[in-house]
Amino acid sequence: MNEQKLTKLLNDLADATVEPVRPGLTEDIKRQIPERLSPHKGGTDTIHIVINLRISKLAAAAVIIVTILLCAGLFGGRDWTSDGIVDGVRDSLAWLGAGRADVLAVRSKYEDLVRQGRHVVYYGDNIAPGDNSAILMQLKLPDGKYRIVFGDGSTRIVNAEELIELHSRMLLNKTR
Amino acid sequence: MAKKAKLTEQNTGFAHPISGQGDADKKGKYLAELRDSLAARLRAGDHAAAGEFVDMYNEQIFLFMRRLGHDRQVSEDLTQESFLQAWQHISQLRNGKALNGWLYRIAGNVSKLYWRKHKGREMASIEGADIDVPENSEAGCDIAGHYEQLGRLKNAVAYLPEKLRQAVVLHYMQHLTIAEAAEAAGVREGTFKSRLNRALETLRKQVL
16 A cells, blocks of 8 residues: 555656756757767777776776787787886887888888889888888989888988999898 | 656556556557667668657656756756767667667766766755645645655655665656666666665655
8 A cells, every 4th residue: 555655656756847848958959969870989989888887987997008008018929027018019019100101101102103104113012111221112313313211211312332232231131 | 737748658667557458558569669660760870760769758868867866957968968878879779679778778877977977966856846735725635745745755765875766766757667777777677676665665664
């Protein structure tokens, strides 16, 4: 009996607490509907995980940092005690960031120059990114000299003799 | 105030008395089909369906926020935030049956995050529950007593622990079924029933 009475009272309270919504709220919400309702939104997944797992932002940040360090350790091929982690991170960033981006940019430039009919040679497929003694690309200039782009992204203008010397050194390094 | 039809649509959730069982069955079937179709269209990224979804639920979510103790302005903001979150998590909507539980779960999380960020903030009272006792003497003591009980109940609900208050609001005031409300609270049905029982026990002691 008491339970029924309480249930009825709660239902009455629900009726008594119905409030009008501000006119315009519905339109405000509708205006925020994205043009494309995408079933997958990568950027908000992390927030969702935090909400769903009910873990604090601090704990989530700690998990993300540990994951990054672990991945860096794996890519670096070092143990992840002492200085190994730092070296691993540096190596990974060098490969994923500067070194690789330079190779791709030079490759794109090479294709562009070929299309222009310039005398250009690309060695990028055979050299290690970041190697400052390896020739990534050579371009013959109108005055007979060569503009060289090295594996670390640095450039230098050399004459034919210097170019042969650089190639010899590169070949020697490869055979070692 | 006349209640909107869309609000009473959820009364098939068994927290309300049902007049005719046959009518209720028909209405329940119709609503289930409507929600299935809406959920499928939402999942397919249908913009018009999103508009219908807002029409169908924005008042309910606003009232849910008010009943959880947020003031009017905050309730409006949190209602908008709930829908924004809903658009971003469309992929988690399984089917029409899960529509209520899914949206109320998002809204519940939005409210929870708000309380977490504003820990010292006091709960606001619901305007409609500042109930005036009618002066007409013919209305009798029964009505006055009823309103007095409602006032006490309103305060008692407000002072319930957060999880118990949410359980009462979801089932008895938003009229979600036990399954939907449990989904919205993110717990198993058994756990939800247990919360509901504890909440009712507390309210019974304070009000009756």
